[in-house]
Amino acid sequence: MAAFSGVVGAQTLTLTVDEAVEMSIAHNLKLKQSGIDLRAHKRAKDNRWNSFLPSMSLSAGIQSDAGFIASNDRDATKITDPGAFGVSTGIKLTLPLNTAIVSEIKTKIADYDAGLINYEDARRGLERDVRKQFYLLLSSQENIQIQRGNIELAEKRLEQARNNFEHGLVQELDVLSAEVTLVGLQPTFDSTVAEYEKLMLFFKHLNGIDRDVEIALDGNLDAEAYHFDGEELISKFISRRFDIRILEKQIESLEFKKQTVSRNSNTPTLTFDYTYGITASNTDMGSTYPPKAIAQWSNWADRGRLGITLGWRFDGLIPGSSIDSQIRGIQDEIDKLILAKQMAFESAAIEITNLVRKIETARKTIDASISSVELARRNFELTERAYNAGAREILDVETSQQKYLEASQRLLYSKYEYIAELLNLEYELNSSIDELRR
Helix, strand or coil: CCCEEECEEEEEEECCHHHHHHHHHHHCCEEEEHHHHHHHHHHHHHHHHHHCCCCCCCCEEECCCCCCCCCCCCCCCCCCCCCCCCEEEEEEEEECCCCCHHHHHHHHHHHHHHHHHHHHHHHHHHHHHHHHHHHHHHHHHHHHHHHHHHHHHHHHHHHHHHHHHHCHHHHHHHHHHHHHHHHHHHHHHHEEEEEEEHHHHHHHHHHCCCCCCEEECCCCCCCCCCCCCCHHHHHHHHHHHHHHHHHHHHEEEEEHHHHHHHHHHHCEEEEEEEEEEEEEEEEEEEEEECCCCCCCEEEEEEEEEEEEEEEECCCHCCCHHHHHHHHHHHHHHHHHHHHHHHHHHHHHHHHHHHHHHHHHHHHHHHHHHHHHHHHHHHHHHHHHHHHHHHCCCCHHHHHHHHHHHHHHHHHHHHHHHHHHHHHHHHHHHCCCCCHHCC
16 A cells, blocks of 8 residues: 655655556546546447337327318317317337347447457556656656766865865866866756656656655666567567457447448338327217217227338348448448558567567666676776876866766666566557566
8 A cells, every 4th residue: 555654744655666556547537538438338238238128209299179260061160169179198119120239239249348448458558657657757866866976976076176276286277177067067957856846747647646745656676687589479469459459349340330231221120119099088979970078088098009010121232322332331441440450460560579679778788887887986986086196187087977977877777768668568568577478
């Protein structure tokens, strides 16, 4: 669990990389949006049986047969005449059935599967981004420490130069050079600190953490050295990629959509239609004519009607018809997605090959940089001793210190790049490092 600790006037939240991932999954707003989309697809899938529900409608009305013009043999009808006024209510159920219902249900299932893949993609992408941001912050923190140590060395050297100048051991030029070097280091340090604060704000945004909360990161940039065979990874894991799986589901969904359009138009439809109604009026319509008045609204009647119809709309079988054109258009979309899937495989293979090369290069750079840092550190120490003994110029010390700084930063960057590319490889193949190394 993430730990809070009290600080004067603020709170400090200590996070490991795994805790940061858990927090981002629980609070990230963009992931929640993807979850809502998935929820809608799941609801459609869970309710796919509603294709067998009939359409239902209720009706109620008032009828009046009153007129204004008299005919040759009778006066104009009045609303008070028997049978001139009445009410009716009714319910209507309609259920069309054909083989397209099956493909409609399969379309909903395929759409849900695609939505699930999209959500998994968003979640894994968020996890990768949080981990990369976590390690980028760690590297930025170490870079700040390296530069702060560099400034402290420059301050000590300036103090030493001033002391040596006061005792006549060095020229004033050495003091000025030390001052210029120290002043020049501060803007770079300030820029690094500002960049770290910017990265931290984005990290808080990813994790849904308030901007006022202080974050302490519990982790390091040490990583195990891995060796990967690019071709083996491609053959084993490329089909797991999210972009390829989504394309496959899109093709499947369009295939079902084409079936739905085709079956709706080119196969018979069995329609069940049931109507039930209740009527009431103030006349006995069945006994005498003209209608005879009776007690108001005492003439109640109901009637039910069941209809079963088998219809076949076959215009889709005619070449060039609107249905035929629609089906062909869907097939065109399927053909395009098939080509897109083929291109996705090709580009993914290139991407994985390049990632493996980057990982190998970063690993080799780390090995080389460790030795380089040690050599640069030793060279700086010896040069500084020689300067203090009067055997070297201050410019030599500044140069060796700069090389030591650059070697340390190069090692730091290589460590982060190695971890970042490992995380990219995990995401691109939708697999863990433990799976990839087998």
